[in-house]
Amino acid sequence: MLTRALALSGLIVTASVGSAAAANVCGADVEVQPGDTLSSIATRCEVTEGLLLRANPRIDGSADLRAGQTLSLTGPMDKLKSMATSAGEGLSQAADNVGSQVKSSVEGFLGDNPQLQSNIRDLGTRLGLSEGEQPADVSLDPASPAAGATVTVSATGLPKDQPVIIGGGGPGSAFVELDQARTTPEGTLQAAVRLPTDIATDRYQISVRSEDGSWKAEAPAFIVDRQ
Template sequence: MLTRALAVSGLIVATFTASSAYAQTAEPCGREVEVEPGDTLSSIASRCAVSEGLILRANPRIDGSADLRVGQSVSLTGRMDTLKSMATSAGEGLSQAADNVGSQVKSSVEGFLSDNPQLQSNIRDLGTRLGLSEGQQPAEVSLDPASPSPGATVTVSATGLPKDQAVIIGGGSPRAAFAQLDEARTTPEGTLQAAIKLPADLPADDYQISVRSEDGSWKVEAPAFAVTR
C-alpha cells in the first residue's frame, strides 16, 4: 500500500512539474521581445499577453511608446517590480526631506548673495568662463523642409541640447517605436545640424523625427508631419 501511495504521489508531482514547464514555454514571447516597426506598449502587451505596467516596471528607461527602439530587446520578466517600488518610496521620502531643507538653504543663500553683490558678480563671471549659462534655452528640433516627402533629404536642426554629446537621430510614427536614422554629435554650444535621408517607405500617415541620447535618458522631438505619398 505504501509503495502504491508513493507511486501515485510521484505521478502527481511529475504531472504538476510537466504542466508548469508547459505553462512557461507556452508564453507567447518568453522573457523578452524584440521591438518591431510601429510597435507601441499596447501592441507589445497584447502580442505577449502581459500588461503595459509590467513592461514599464521591467524596463525603467522606458516611459512611453516613443521610447521604444526598433530592434531593441524589451524585458518581460518584471524583476524590477519590487526594486522600483522600494526606490519610489525611498525617493518620495528623500524628495520631501530635500524640499524642506532646500527651501531653508535657498532662502539663506539668496539672502547672503543679496548682501554681497560683488560675490554674486564674481560667481556669474566664473560661470561664463566655465561655459555655463544663467539659463539654458529650451531644447528644440526643426526640419527643413518641415513636411518632407518619403525618400527626401531633410535638414535636422536642434538647439538647447547637452553640449558635445553623442546622439541618435530617430524617426517613426508619433507615440510609437522609432528607428535609428543616423548618429551625430552636438556642438560645444549644444546645437546640431544634420542632413538625413528619409526612408522611401515611411511606415505611417504621420511621421516624427527625434534627437535623443544614446542611453535613452532624454529626447527632443520635432513636430510630426503628414506623409505625402
C-alpha cells in the same frame, strides 16, 4: 521605521506579482518591431502595459520604443529591491540631516545634497531643457519631405557636446535609428538625414535623443509626401 518597512514590503510584493504575471507567450523578453506601441506589444505578448513600464524603467511611453531593442517582460527584481532599499535609506538620511543642516538659501541646501541637485538636472533634461537654459527645439528643412528624401535636421537647446541618435517613426510608436551625431559645445545640432523609402505611416516624426534614452526632443510631425 515600521511604516517605511511596510511600504518597502508593498513595493516588493507588487513587483513580485508583476513578475509572476509575465509568464506569457513571448517568454522573458521581446524585440521591438518598427511601428510597435506599448499596446501592440502588450497584446502580442499577453501582458499589461503597466508591466512593460515597470519592467523597463527607461520607457515612459510608446515614443521611447526603439525598433530592434529588447524589452524585459519580467523585470529586474534584484535591482528593484536594491533601489527600494537605497531610496528608503536615502530618505531617512535626508530627514535626519534637515533638522541640523538647514541653510538660509536653496543654493546652500542643494550644495549639501549633490545627488538631489543631479536629480533635478536630470528632470530638466527629460523635460527637454538644456541645463535649464532654454527649451529644446527641433526643425526640419523641408518641413514636409517626401519618403526617401534628404532632410536637414536642426536643433537648439540640447545638452551640450553629447552623442545623440536621430530617429524617425510614426508619432507615439517605436522609432527607427536614422543617423548618429553629436551636439556642439553650445547645445545645437545640424545634420543631413535621409528618410526611409518605405515609410508605412501617413504621418512621420523625427526626434533627437540621447543614446541611453534619458531624454528626447521631437520635431513637429508631418504628412509624408508620396509624390
